[in-house]
Amino acid sequence: MDVTTKALALKATDYKENDKMILLYSLEYGKISVYAKGIRKNSAKLKFCADQFCFGQYELVQSADRFTLKTCDQLESFFCLREDIETYYSACVIAECLSNYTEEGQSEPNVFAETLRALTALADGTEPFIVTLRYLLAFLEMQGLKISFDGCATCGQSANKMYLDLQRGELLCENCRTIDSFFVPARTIATCKMVESMPYDKLKNLIFTRETLKNALTVMYKYLSHCFFPPKSLNELLTL
Numbered sequence: 001m002d003v004t005t006k007a008l009a010l011k012a013t014d015y016k017e018n019d020k021m022i023l024l025y026s027l028e029y030g031k032i033s034v035y036a037k038g039i040r041k042n043s044a045k046l047k048f049c050a051d052q053f054c055f056g057q058y059e060l061v062q063s064a065d066r067f068t069l070k071t072c073d074q075l076e077s078f079f080c081l082r083e084d085i086e087t088y089y090s091a092c093v094i095a096e097c098l099s100n101y102t103e104e105g106q107s108e109p110n111v112f113a114e115t116l117r118a119l120t121a122l123a124d125g126t127e128p129f130i131v132t133l134r135y136l137l138a139f140l141e142m143q144g145l146k147i148s149f150d151g152c153a154t155c156g157q158s159a160n161k162m163y164l165d166l167q168r169g170e171l172l173c174e175n176c177r178t179i180d181s182f183f184v185p186a187r188t189i190a191t192c193k194m195v196e197s198m199p200y201d202k203l204k205n206l207i208f209t210r211e212t213l214k215n216a217l218t219v220m221y222k223y224l225s226h227c228f229f230p231p232k233s234l235n236e237l238l239t240l
């Protein structure tokens with residue numbers, strides 16, 4: 001059966017002599033592996049659709065739960081995401097969330113739309129650390145793992161010193177804090193709240209110090225590591 005879906009190429013691995021397996025994040029099917037026959041031959045016309053971040057209308061042949069590439073109409077190459085190292089690692093964080101933290105074959109249109117908005121903002125030159133933070137906050141919320149930044153989850157107080165409880169994904173004050181919680185500076189909390197509430201096209205107006213953004217992304221790193229497993233590209237981004 002032939003199927004058509006809008007999809008983003010997350011990564012591709014060599015397969016047999018001339019072929020590749022492409023991991024796509026698609027609107028209709030979520031994350032899927034697609035067999036691309038002959039795509040590594042010099043004469044292959046569809047080489048581009050295995051490039052990381054290629055966004056296109058993919059035509060596939062589906063038999064049972066297996067997909068084979070038929071053709072692809074590129075809508076956006078997102079090639080520019082590979083031209084700046086911070087932008088690139090930010091886009092890799094997004095791709096890693098989709099490839100490692102989503103279920104195969106499960107369509108999540110809101111995650112798909114959020115991903116395109118984030119990549120478009122990056123391509124548009126928005127500060128990569130801010131886009132990464134915005135995306136991770138939204139991604140966690142869509143996975144039912146939203147972090148609540150509104151005061152202590154136990155007593156309701158907004159104290160000077162607040163701690164994030166990794167089990168609950170909630171902030172706690174000094175009196176209510178648990179053994180699983182760690183200190184989060186007030187400035188980091190304010191940064192997350194502000195970025196979370198802002199649409200992507202307004203992110204360009206925000207100015208934070210690099211240290212503030214790194215602190216916020218480090219909180220994300222700890223929380224993602226707790227909820228799933230450590231995000232490698234985020235670690236790379238934080239060491240830049």
Ligand SMILES: [Zn+2]
Binds near residue numbers: 152155156175
């Ligand atoms: Zn409390």
